[in-house]
Each structure stands twice: as C-alpha cells, then as structure tokens.
Amino acid sequence: xxxxxxxxxxxxxxxxxxxxxxxxxxxxxxxxxxxxxxxxxxxxxxxxxxxxxxxxxxxxxxxxxxxxxxxxxxxxxxxxxxxxxxxxxxxxxxxxxxxxxxxxxxxxxxxxxxxxxxxxxxxxxxxxxxxxxxxxxxxxxxxxxxxxxx
Numbered sequence: 001x002x003x004x005x006x007x008x009x010x011x012x013x014x015x016x017x018x019x020x021x022x023x024x025x026x027x028x029x030x031x032x033x034x035x036x037x038x039x040x041x042x043x044x045x046x047x048x049x050x051x052x053x054x055x056x057x058x059x060x061x062x063x064x065x066x067x068x069x070x071x072x073x074x075x076x077x078x079x080x081x082x083x084x085x086x087x088x089x090x091x092x093x094x095x096x097x098x099x100x101x102x103x104x105x106x107x108x109x110x111x112x113x114x115x116x117x118x119x120x121x122x123x124x125x126x127x128x129x130x131x132x133x134x135x136x137x138x139x140x141x142x143x144x145x146x147x148x149x150x
Contacts, residue, residue, distance in 0.1 A: 001019065001022075001129060001140070002095075003088050003089075003091040003092040003095065004016070004050070004088050004092075004131075004140055005019070005131075006091075007084075007087055007088045007091055008060070008084075008088070008133075011060075011063075011064050011084060011087065012059070012060040012063040012064055012084070013063050014056075014059065014060060014063065014133050014134065014135060015133060015134065016131045016132070016133055016138070017132055017133060017134060018131060018132040019129060019130075019131040019132075020129055020130040020131070021129075022127040022128070022129050022142075023127065023128055023129075024125070024126070024127060024128070025121070025125075025126035025127060025128035025141055025143070027121075028118045028119060028120050028121065029049070029051065029118070029119040029121060029128075029139070029141055030117075030118055031051050031112065031114070031117040031118065031119055032051055032052055032053040032137065032139070033052070033053050033054040033057075033072070033113060033114065033115065033117070034051070034052050034053070034054050034056075034057035034072060034081060034111070034112075034113050035049060035050070035051040035111070035112045035113075035117065035119055036049070036050050036051075036081050036082055036084070036085040036109050036110065036111045036112075037049040037085075037109065037110050037112070037119075038085055038086065038089040038106055038107060038108075038109045038110075039106075039107045040089070040093065040104045040105060040106050040107065041104070041105055041107075042097075042102045042103035042104035042105055043101075043102045043103055043104075044102060044104075044144050044145055044146060045124075045144070045145040046124060046142070046143050046144040046145060047121075047124070047141075047142070047143050048085070048088075048089045048092070048140075048141075048142055049119070049140070049141040049142075049143075050084075050085050050088070050138065050139070050140055050141075051119075051138070051139040051140075051141070052136065052137065052138045052139070053136050053137065054072045054113070055135065055136060056133060056135050056136035056137075056138065057072065057077075057081055058070065058071075058072065058077065059135050060080075060081070060084060061076075061077050061080035061081055061084070064080055064084065065080055072113045073113070078111050078113075081111055082108075082109040082110075082111050083109075085109045086106070086108070086109045089106055089109070090106060093105075093106055121141070121143065124143040124144065124145050125143060125144070125146075126141050126142060126143035127141070127142050127143075128140070128141050129141075129142075
C-alpha cells in the first residue's frame with residue numbers, strides 16, 4: 001500500500017487522500033472501467049490489481065506522459081497505465097523480497113478496459129483496499145495463493 005500511495009504521487013502528482021483498511025475480497029471484482037493486473041511467482045504466487053474509472057486513469061497517464069490523453073483505447077495510454085502498475089508492483093516486490101526473501105518475480109502487466117466489466121479472480125484469497133484521490137476512487141486488490149492475513 002505504501003508503494004501505491006508514494007509512487008502514484010511521485011509519478012502522477014495525484015494524492016491518495018483516503019484509504020480503507022484491507023478487507024477480505026469475496027467473489028468477482030466489478031471494475032470501474034480500467035483495470036491493470038500483474039501476477040507474480042516465487043515462494044508464493046499471487047496478483048496485484050489496480051482498478052479505477054477511465055477519467056482518473058486518463059488523468060494519471062496524462063500527468064505521467066505530459067501528453068493530454070482523451071481515449072482509453074490509445075496505445076500510449078494503455079502502455080502508460082501498464083507501466084504505472086509495473087513500477088508500483090516492482091517497488092512492492094523489492095520490499096517484500098528484501099524483507100521476507102520470497103524470491104518473487106513479476107509477469108508483465110495486463111490492462112483491461114470496458115464498461116460493466118467483471119473481473120473473475122483465481123481461487124486465491126484476496127484483500128481489497130478502497131482509496132480516494134481528488135480526481136476519483138481507486139481500488140487495490142492483492143491476492144496470495146494460500147491467503148493473506150488481514
């Protein structure tokens with residue numbers, strides 16, 4: 001969570017102003033429109049997912065690239081939102097590997113966009129964190145095979 005909050009501010013200039021406590025995620029995830037996921041493997045397997053409305057995602061990538069983004073179908077937008085998740089997950093991955101020697105390795109990020117999208121999650125216990133920025137909500141979903149203690 002610290003990686004997400006710090007790096008979003010550093011990369012996009014957008015602050016997370018409120019963050020819920022982690023709670024258990026049960027079932028599918030109702031996406032807000034832009035969802036990026038990274039899976040990881042090592043001593044344990046899992047995934048890190050960030051979900052947000054298109055308007056927030058467009059603002060983030062516009063701020064990162066210095067170029068006005070107006071479509072979630074634009075290739076530079078998709079690459080930018082994927083890279084943002086890659087940087088956040090990579091930072092968290094380094095912290096976890098240094099602290100717990102998990103030997104985690106990240107797969108390339110995947111970006112999903114669309115209205116009324118439901119993301120079916122693998123049979124892994126997950127935690128869900130809701131956060132707010134000045135430009136809209138953001139949801140973070142983290143899952144480890146074998147579970148996570150909340």
